[in-house]
Amino acid sequence: MRIRFLLPFVLLLTLYSCGNLYTGDETPVLPDEPDFPGDKNEIPVMVAFCDPVYNVLTRGTGVIDPTDTDNYGKRMQKGLFFIYAFRRDNAGDNVYTTHRLDDINQRYCLVDGSCDEPMMQDAANPQRDKNGYPYLSPEQCKEHGKRARYAGNGSFVNWISTTNAPYYSTQQQLDPFNFFAYCYDDAQIGDVQRTTDRISFDVTVDGSQDLMCASATNLGTLISEIEKTPDKNYGDYQELVNRLKQLHPDELKTVKTYYYSTYTAYFNLWPIIRMQHQMAYVKVKFRSVLNGGTSDFIRIKSVRLETVHKGTFTVAAYDLNQLGAHFPENGERAELLARDPSEGENGEAAWRVKTWTNENGTLYHPKHPPVEEGETNKPTELEGGTFLAPPGNNARLIIETEYYRDGDESVPPVKATVTHNLKDIIINKDNTGNFLNYGFMRSREYTITASVHGSQDIRIDVQPVSWVNGGDFDIDIGEGEFEN
Numbered sequence: 001m002r003i004r005f006l007l008p009f010v011l012l013l014t015l016y017s018c019g020n021l022y023t024g025d026e027t028p029v030l031p032d033e034p035d036f037p038g039d040k041n042e043i044p045v046m047v048a049f050c051d052p053v054y055n056v057l058t059r060g061t062g063v064i065d066p067t068d069t070d071n072y073g074k075r076m077q078k079g080l081f082f083i084y085a086f087r088r089d090n091a092g093d094n095v096y097t098t099h100r101l102d103d104i105n106q107r108y109c110l111v112d113g114s115c116d117e118p119m120m121q122d123a124a125n126p127q128r129d130k131n132g133y134p135y136l137s138p139e140q141c142k143e144h145g146k147r148a149r150y151a152g153n154g155s156f157v158n159w160i161s162t163t164n165a166p167y168y169s170t171q172q173q174l175d176p177f178n179f180f181a182y183c184y185d186d187a188q189i190g191d192v193q194r195t196t197d198r199i200s201f202d203v204t205v206d207g208s209q210d211l212m213c214a215s216a217t218n219l220g221t222l223i224s225e226i227e228k229t230p231d232k233n234y235g236d237y238q239e240l241v242n243r244l245k246q247l248h249p250d251e252l253k254t255v256k257t258y259y260y261s262t263y264t265a266y267f268n269l270w271p272i273i274r275m276q277h278q279m280a281y282v283k284v285k286f287r288s289v290l291n292g293g294t295s296d297f298i299r300i301k302s303v304r305l306e307t308v309h310k311g312t313f314t315v316a317a318y319d320l321n322q323l324g325a326h327f328p329e330n331g332e333r334a335e336l337l338a339r340d341p342s343e344g345e346n347g348e349a350a351w352r353v354k355t356w357t358n359e360n361g362t363l364y365h366p367k368h369p370p371v372e373e374g375e376t377n378k379p380t381e382l383e384g385g386t387f388l389a390p391p392g393n394n395a396r397l398i399i400e401t402e403y404y405r406d407g408d409e410s411v412p413p414v415k416a417t418v419t420h421n422l423k424d425i426i427i428n429k430d431n432t433g434n435f436l437n438y439g440f441m442r443s444r445e446y447t448i449t450a451s452v453h454g455s456q457d458i459r460i461d462v463q464p465v466s467w468v469n470g471g472d473f474d475i476d477i478g479e480g481e482f483e484n
Helices: 072-077 138-143 219-228 235-245 249-257 262-266
Strands: 010-013 048-050 081-087 109-111 146-149 177-183 198-204 212-215 272-277 280-288 297-308 310-317 324-326 333-337 362-364 380-389 396-404 414-421 427-429 435-438 445-454 457-462 481-483
Touching: 081 310, 177 272, 177 310, 212 310, 219 235, 219 249, 235 272, 249 262, 280 297, 280 362, 297 380, 333 380, 396 445, 396 457, 414 457
Parallel strands: 280 445
Antiparallel strands: 010 048, 010 272, 081 109, 081 146, 081 177, 177 212, 198 310, 212 272, 280 380, 297 333, 297 362, 297 396, 310 324, 396 414, 414 481, 427 435, 445 457
16 A cells, blocks of 8 residues: 655735735835834734645545646635634633633734624525535634635635724734634534633544644744744745845844734734644555456445544644644544545535445456556556545554456355454654654545455555655555455
8 A cells, every 4th residue: 555645735824805916015114113113003914825735625525736727726715714813922811712802902812703794504504604614603603713715826815704804903012922724624513612721622524524724833933044044945935034034133033022913013924824634635546466267356345444533623722732633542433434536516526425336346357358468467456435534543444345256247246344454554754764653644645555366355555655755665464354
């Protein structure tokens, strides 16, 4: 089985939403004093998205690839994103329990969903709102982050509730805030739990949803890096770096201490958030290497991944190490059905449950049907479906087959269920080839190639490749447990 790990990320810049392009050419407004800027106009809190380097998955529609010019934009626009901004220095014990609607002076909560207009429920489909997003009640909207959607690469996001656009405070100009963004796709979620230092909710996945979250770029760390290597190419952060280089040393010192605030906003220094996938992207492929007669063939009847499917999604926290989706190793388990990334209506990927028919579920012996000249023994390959799997070292791959000897479908086939325990089988390495851990890791892509030697002999090969060019290797799992 081959596992490829790719680093997925989205960039969220916190800029304002009208669909106007943020070019980075605006002239910074320089304050006369750190706590008394010369311009007292309100500054809007703005968010922009940059195209991800890795595929983004939203609303079970399959892989969203920036190179897919036909479908990328509309698939991104289907994603519902939520944004929070809370006091970064954690002044007081009620920071994450504070709602923007109640925080008149914007001392603790700068952005959340409490000021948003409620969702309009779709009468024909009560589980959705009028825009097709998973429906949230007015009380749920209040607890979640402020809703936003993608408006194009480099463009300001569109706040879904346009009547209550957020602004920085004109009074508390040095109050520093941290920004958070998340997307739970259309996973089943529980009530939002706000505690003194974090916000989280229970989540249940079925193998088709992607969970994403992240916090804003640490400006202090970025400034320190600039001081060490000013001529380095900072890629997606280059425009932000250029702005920081324009500042006077005293201004830079203040920015380093009081980001993100009204003060930093006057310099057009906006938070950048790299979204991180919380699930593993798992593909299954079958290869026929049957040992029987030339007319023998096997039909794949089902592919399932048994794993923990309930966890907790922490989407904002004072301790940034607490962010992310966490699925306990001994948590409730379920069998996730393989998904088919084939196109649905209007050419959009559907990510429906994969169906197996006589035509698309059949693996032939290598010599049947005939292959091109010079490829007599080329194995027949078959797509086995895709999963968005929770991270962990507890999964089992379950494959059901029917074996037809001599291609005779008038005789009852030999049926079998083969189970491969993946615990301690999938090995992850870092970019230098050092061992990290076993099992599926968040934000990584895995391809499982199952070689079918017989109805009860299905072997799995693994070839992990880190996002940053880690080592390649093969693992032969051998035969799995089976039932006739």
